[in-house]
Amino acid sequence: MLRVLTCTLCLTHDCTLRCNYCYAGRKYRHAMRHETARRAIDICIDEAERLRQGMDLSFFGGEPLMEWELLQWCYEYLESQAHRLIVRPRYGITTNGTLLTPKRLEWLAERDFLIGISVDGSPAMHNTNRCYADGSGSHSSVARAVALINEHPTVRSKAICVVSPNTVHLLAEGVQWLSSHFRREIGLNIDYWSNWTDEQFEILCKQYARVAELVLDSYRMDTPIRLSNLEHKILSHIHAHADNKDCVKCSIGEREIGVSVDGNFFPCSRLIGIGDEPELNFGNVHDGINRARQNYIIATRGNTTPECKLCEFRSRCLNSCGCTNHAASGYINRVSPFLCCSEKLFIETADTLAETLYAEQNPAFLKLFYQKSPGRAEN
Numbered sequence: 001m002l003r004v005l006t007c008t009l010c011l012t013h014d015c016t017l018r019c020n021y022c023y024a025g026r027k028y029r030h031a032m033r034h035e036t037a038r039r040a041i042d043i044c045i046d047e048a049e050r051l052r053q054g055m056d057l058s059f060f061g062g063e064p065l066m067e068w069e070l071l072q073w074c075y076e077y078l079e080s081q082a083h084r085l086i087v088r089p090r091y092g093i094t095t096n097g098t099l100l101t102p103k104r105l106e107w108l109a110e111r112d113f114l115i116g117i118s119v120d121g122s123p124a125m126h127n128t129n130r131c132y133a134d135g136s137g138s139h140s141s142v143a144r145a146v147a148l149i150n151e152h153p154t155v156r157s158k159a160i161c162v163v164s165p166n167t168v169h170l171l172a173e174g175v176q177w178l179s180s181h182f183r184r185e186i187g188l189n190i191d192y193w194s195n196w197t198d199e200q201f202e203i204l205c206k207q208y209a210r211v212a213e214l215v216l217d218s219y220r221m222d223t224p225i226r227l228s229n230l231e232h233k234i235l236s237h238i239h240a241h242a243d244n245k246d247c248v249k250c251s252i253g254e255r256e257i258g259v260s261v262d263g264n265f266f267p268c269s270r271l272i273g274i275g276d277e278p279e280l281n282f283g284n285v286h287d288g289i290n291r292a293r294q295n296y297i298i299a300t301r302g303n304t305t306p307e308c309k310l311c312e313f314r315s316r317c318l319n320s321c322g323c324t325n326h327a328a329s330g331y332i333n334r335v336s337p338f339l340c341c342s343e344k345l346f347i348e349t350a351d352t353l354a355e356t357l358y359a360e361q362n363p364a365f366l367k368l369f370y371q372k373s374p375g376r377a378e379n
């Protein structure tokens with residue numbers, strides 16, 4: 001299987017929103033310079049050539065659509081260099097949707113971008129955290145963007161729904177809203193940056209059970225809700241039986257380069273927001289990749305938590321995901337108690353759901369998981 005290096009450019013520190021849980025750092029007017037973007041792309045192409053891998057390019061922020069001209073320029077520049085890559089690059093963007101227009105969507109669609117749209121489900125759930133600077137909710141703006149995407153059935157798009165301690169009681173309602181307004185893949189991003197109390201974890205358990213019921217009903221009605229979290233766990237079970245223990249292995253620092261606005265390199269897009277923390281910075285657009293730092297990160301990544309060594313879920317849980325661990329515990333290689341509990345919950349829920357659907361010989365389930373691959377995982 002061809003491996004792909006993902007280069008993620010943080011185009012700006014600025015954003016149209018001021019979400020309560022934002023981990024992307026302080027919001028102010030500061031965009032990436034074209035020269036910084038060009039050097040970052042060149043270095044990533046060199047790295048892809050060295051590793052004999054493909055290369056994808058992704059855009060992040062702040063809100064990357066605030067730098068629309070720069071984004072287009074980066075796309076054109078990589079296209080002009082694409083002959084150096086062994087496969088055609090693919091493109092992606094993570095956006096809050098507030099600046100998505102029909103013209104921009106058309107441009108992205110024509111170039112087959114994967115559009116990750118940040119939408120936390122129902123108005124009540126979304127507006128709790130995803131607000132404008134004046135405190136007003138942004139749900140009507142993102143609902144407009146969702147409707148635009150729905151007009152383009154072939155656009156590759158995924159909803160990114162953040163679940164926080166202060167919205168977890170609305171999770172099932174949020175998934176219901178998404179499943180009826182956005183008939184595409186839905187990803188639940190648990191807010192591991194926040195502290196979760198035992199009581200909030202109990203609410204997560206109850207809400208996730210309700211989500212599983214919604215998913216079960218959707219399969220029985222032959223209109224499956226595509227919840228990527230559940231699907232990854234089901235696939236990890238199927239792959240485990242095929243002796244493939246690699247399904248949740250993290251490529252931090254090796255096949256991920258996140259580039260900050262100022263051109264510093266981080267081992268994952270989700271770690272760009274930590275600023276210029278020397279511990280996880282492994283080079284910049286002026287000096288290139290710092291191999292000693294990169295090798296240190298690669299050697300350090302994984303999981304050193306003793307309890308995990310004997311755990312039956314070891315190959316199915318996020319225990320070795322560096323950015324998730326960093327968010328939850330402050331270290332790229334240590335799990336937190338909440339991460340452990342929530343991963344067990346997600347695995348056990350997925351197994352129960354899959355066993356039920358398999359026992360029923362549900363046609364939609366069998367088609368999706370046993371007759372054809374559900375496709376490349378998009379994170």
Ligand code: SF4
Pocket residue numbers: 015016017018019021022023024061062063096118
């Ligand atoms: S839209 Fe994204 S970058 Fe902007 S404030 Fe919200 S989480 Fe942060």
Ligand code: SF4
Pocket residue numbers: 305307308309311312313314315317318319335339340341343344
């Ligand atoms: S479920 Fe918990 S103990 Fe098991 S591997 Fe995951 S984090 Fe470790």
